[in-house]
Amino acid sequence: MTLPRFTHIMPSSLNEALDLLHEKGETGRIKAGGSDFVVAMKHKTALPEFVLNMAGLKELDFIRPEPGGGLVIGVLTTLSAIVGSEQVRKQYPILSQAAGKVATVQIRNVATIGGNVCLDTRCWYYNQSAQWRKAVALCYKLGGDRCHVIKNSDKCNAVFLADTVPALMALDAQLKVVRKGAEKIISMEKFYNESGHPPNLLRPDELVSEIHIPRGPEKAFTFFYKDAPRDVIDFALVNLAMRIDFQNHDGVCKSARIAVGGVTSFPVFSEKGVQVLKGEKITGALIDKATELVLKEIAPISPIWVSPGQRRQTVGVFVKRGLTAALAQNLNK
Ligand SMILES: Cc1cc2nc3c(=O)[nH]c(=O)nc-3n(C[C@H](O)[C@H](O)[C@H](O)COP(=O)(O)OP(=O)(O)OC[C@H]3O[C@@H](n4cnc5c(N)ncnc54)[C@H](O)[C@@H]3O)c2cc1C
């Protein structure tokens, strides 16, 4: 598969990159590690006139402590650097675990956390070569009039699968979004697009520059789970992360955060499922209730490999497993 023709530009500073994004508008696209984007270009699903290669922006490759005890991670930090960071492993083990579950060592050596957060949604039709897709009519995401995954659907049903995202959401991370002359901090819950097409709410002249993770509560336990057909080089069927905070060592939950990926076109952040836990002593019955409520908040679609039913079942198992482990760890402390 060959690359389409494009103009390659390598800005040497963030300001220069923002000027270029402003100037090129919809004709320009960012390449970070390129592990997904270059494949998309070869598949001819990404056909930008200008490719802004971020590789020269060393100012966005860092992990540093934030005043107040949190961490800031520059978006060009590779997933390998995150896995290898003792600071991340100690403070946010689920981020380390999630980053370590992405693809293979070789891919993680180039793949960035920013590229993972901004990953496109996927399905069995879209993520194929142009030659393969030629046999069937164009779908919504490629400017056509149908979805091959769910016939008669009036929308795209590709899924969002990035592994680090549920972990970052469970940790209450925020994103710094910048464009020429402006910047804002937004929570991960407000970053994604429900339709999944495009996957997030960035404007064409914006990029994500930093990820801010707050310190997090003292008596919290965190868990990350990924189910995939194979242990390596496989996108998730489901990925789920949670942080459960306790008042004391008595099983009473102070607050909880649960985020689920791989089930629909955007990462789902549970609201009702965690609400029922707040201020309550966790018991088997409460775990069942919380699981039931999380399952009501997701409507799995299945554009790859397994049925929506299996995805739903897996989410239920992960929620129960995490809550049960959190309770046991809290009582044993
Ligand atoms: C064989 C294979 C297996 C894989 N397995 C997994 C897996 O198990 N789990 C998983 O999560 N991913 C997987 N991936 C996808 C991909 O490798 C990772 O998601 C990776 O983290 C993407 O990062 P990147 O730096 O390479 O991004 P790129 O490919 O450079 O970019 C991805 C997208 O993000 C945009 N982008 C990048 N950085 C920014 C930014 N700072 N601001 C705004 N937009 C930006 C790009 O324009 C592009 O649309 C796999 C890929 C391959 C080829």
Ligand code: SF4
């Ligand atoms: S889910 Fe449907 S519309 Fe979306 S990319 Fe796949 S085939 Fe196209």
